[in-house]
Amino acid sequence: MPTILITGTNRGIGLELVRQYAADGWQVIACCRNPDTASELKQVQGIVDIHALDVTSDADITRLAGELAGKPIDVLLNNAGITAKNDSFGSTDTETWLRVFHVNCIAPLHLVEALVDNLAAGTQKKAISISTRMGSMGESPSGSYYAYRSSKAALNMAMVNAAADLRGRLILAMIHPGWVQTDMGGTQAPLRPQESVAGIRRVIAGLKPVDSGQFFNHDGSSIPW
Numbered sequence: 001m002p003t004i005l006i007t008g009t010n011r012g013i014g015l016e017l018v019r020q021y022a023a024d025g026w027q028v029i030a031c032c033r034n035p036d037t038a039s040e041l042k043q044v045q046g047i048v049d050i051h052a053l054d055v056t057s058d059a060d061i062t063r064l065a066g067e068l069a070g071k072p073i074d075v076l077l078n079n080a081g082i083t084a085k086n087d088s089f090g091s092t093d094t095e096t097w098l099r100v101f102h103v104n105c106i107a108p109l110h111l112v113e114a115l116v117d118n119l120a121a122g123t124q125k126k127a128i129s130i131s132t133r134m135g136s137m138g139e140s141p142s143g144s145y146y147a148y149r150s151s152k153a154a155l156n157m158a159m160v161n162a163a164a165d166l167r168g169r170l171i172l173a174m175i176h177p178g179w180v181q182t183d184m185g186g187t188q189a190p191l192r193p194q195e196s197v198a199g200i201r202r203v204i205a206g207l208k209p210v211d212s213g214q215f216f217n218h219d220g221s222s223i224p225w
């Protein structure tokens with residue numbers, strides 16, 4: 001069965017991704033900041049290998065890449081992400097921007113760089129990043145969330161650029177999960193993680209080389225930049 005590495009798997013969309021891929025028989029490399037406290041993750045049945053990974057730690061990424069050296073990985077799923085308080089016009093601050101950019105944009109690219117050989121050795125050769133339509137300029141932003149929106153727009157550019165560098169080697173794609181009931185999405189969100197993740201998995205399964213560098217909704221439709 002295929003192997004997938006997922007970041008940010010102790011809760012939210014990441015945890016549901018682990019549940020569904022593991023239930024399908026995939027070998028799941030589930031990364032999270034603190035495995036000791038990841039109680040729900042540890043209860044997931046199946047082939048789930050839990051690794052400590054703070055995606056903003058270069059040392060963690062280097063250690064993880066070392067642990068996985070020589071291991072083929074079919075799919076990398078950059079899921080870990082954060083929003084920020086104080087992210088409205090008039091109250092943005094530099095520290096917040098740097099932190100949000102590190103998690104949402106820089107770290108996903110670092111992970112593709114660190115694991116490119118593992119992915120090239122896999123059968124599916126896919127590097128997926130969970131983005132958001134809040135980072136779409138074509139969908140006319142409605143205001144606020146400066147760091148979050150900008151970091152995801154920057155993520156999209158970084159991955160489109162990497163798709164060009166890796167054309168013929170890997171398929172890179174961005175997926176908007178919908179507005180989902182998680183700690184980030186809140187209880188008002190219309191989608192449950194189960195529905196969102198089912199859609200994300202369908203999109204990933206259908207990706208072909210010609211789709212590399214594209215931005216998809218969880219229902220498979222395209223999202224404008």
Ligand SMILES: NC(=O)c1ccc[n+]([C@@H]2O[C@H](COP(=O)([O-])OP(=O)(O)OC[C@H]3O[C@@H](n4cnc5c(N)ncnc54)[C@H](OP(=O)(O)O)[C@@H]3O)[C@@H](O)[C@H]2O)c1
Pocket residue numbers: 007008009010011012013014032033034053054055056078079080081082103130131132133176177178179180181182183184185186189
């Ligand atoms: N929910 C939505 O409506 C929605 C909509 C559009 C896009 N998204 C995107 O979907 C992804 C998952 O969101 P979610 O709703 O599941 O959010 P969530 O419930 O807040 O979970 C976020 C996950 O990211 C992890 N994380 C944060 N910073 C990290 C770091 N430095 N290193 C490693 N892991 C880190 C968290 O781990 P800790 O527990 O250790 O903090 C947690 O596992 C994000 O990229 C988000 O931007 C979500």
